[in-house]
Amino acid sequence: xxxxxxxxxxxxxxxxxxxxxxxxxxxxxxxxxxxxxxxxxxxxxxxxxxxxxxxxxxxxxxxxxxxxxxxxxxxxxxxxxxxxxxxxxxxxxxxxxxxxxxxxxxxxxxxxxxxx
Amino acid sequence: xxxxxxxxxxxxxxxxxxxxxxxxxxxxxxxxxxxxxxxxxxxxxxxxxxxxxxxxxxxxxxxxxxxxxxxxxxxxxxxxxxxxxxxxxxxxxxxxxxxxxxxxxxxxxx
Numbered sequence: 744x745x746x747x748x749x750x751x752x753x754x755x756x757x758x759x760x761x762x763x764x765x766x767x768x769x770x771x772x773x774x775x776x777x778x779x780x781x782x783x784x785x786x787x788x789x790x791x792x793x794x795x796x797x798x799x800x801x802x803x804x805x806x807x808x809x810x811x812x813x814x815x816x817x818x819x820x821x822x823x824x825x826x827x828x829x830x831x832x833x834x835x836x837x838x839x840x841x842x843x844x845x846x847x848x849x850x851x852x853x854x855x856x857x858x859x
Numbered sequence: 860x861x862x863x864x865x866x867x868x869x870x871x872x873x874x875x876x877x878x879x880x881x882x883x884x885x886x887x888x889x890x891x892x893x894x895x896x897x898x899x900x901x902x903x904x905x906x907x908x909x910x911x912x913x914x915x916x917x918x919x920x921x922x923x924x925x926x927x928x929x930x931x932x933x934x935x936x937x938x939x940x941x942x943x944x945x946x947x948x949x950x951x952x953x954x955x956x957x958x959x960x961x962x963x964x965x966x967x968x969x
Contacts, residue, residue, distance in 0.1 A: 785962075787902065789956060838957075849904075852901045
């Protein structure tokens with residue numbers, strides 16, 4: 744059990760367009776999901792905490808108007824990169840918290856975003 | 860502030876034992892976790908230490924010393940498939956959020 748999916752697995756878009764990435768917990772409910780960003784050969788950087796039924800909590804330096812997060816149900820969180828630019832190109836990874844502690848989070852397979 | 864330090868690269872031969880160290884600094888600590896990530900893939904959970912001591916899971920073991928703000932991941936009987944990046948991470952905000960170290964790239968040679 745504890746499977747998390749992401750869609751799409753990769754996306755290429757033109758500069759100025761918006762891209763939506765979905766994160767789903769397939770076999771458990773997750774009131775909390777996390778969104779990370781990872782540049783090549785670098786660490787995962789926590790962008791925001793997504794809470795079902797309430798506003799996301801963004802980490803310092805992350806633009807909430809650029810990275811819109813919606814946690815509409817207990818199994819789905821979406822990240823929308825608005826007006827994407829080449830510098831937004833990155834690997835975006837979500838995780839879903841099954842319990843209440845960090846060691847019970849399960850990661851999705853990631854979404855590779857390339858902005859031309 | 861919060862930070863984790865780990866070596867950037869480690870190289871070892873197949874069948875050997877390798878230890879990846881991690882030192883951390885944080886005001887609130889809720890355990891040290893280790894993750895493995897292959898290129899292009901998502902992190903997979905390896906181990907978690909909430910208390911001091913050694914945790915063993917098959918070929919992988921993890922150690923924590925809270926008084927020294929130090930931990931390590933021990934990989935035994937190295938296999939080529941163990942070539943990957945390994946991240947230490949700690950929980951904060953009550954253990955709720957995870958902060959990752961920069962990662963250690965492990966290269967296993969034949």
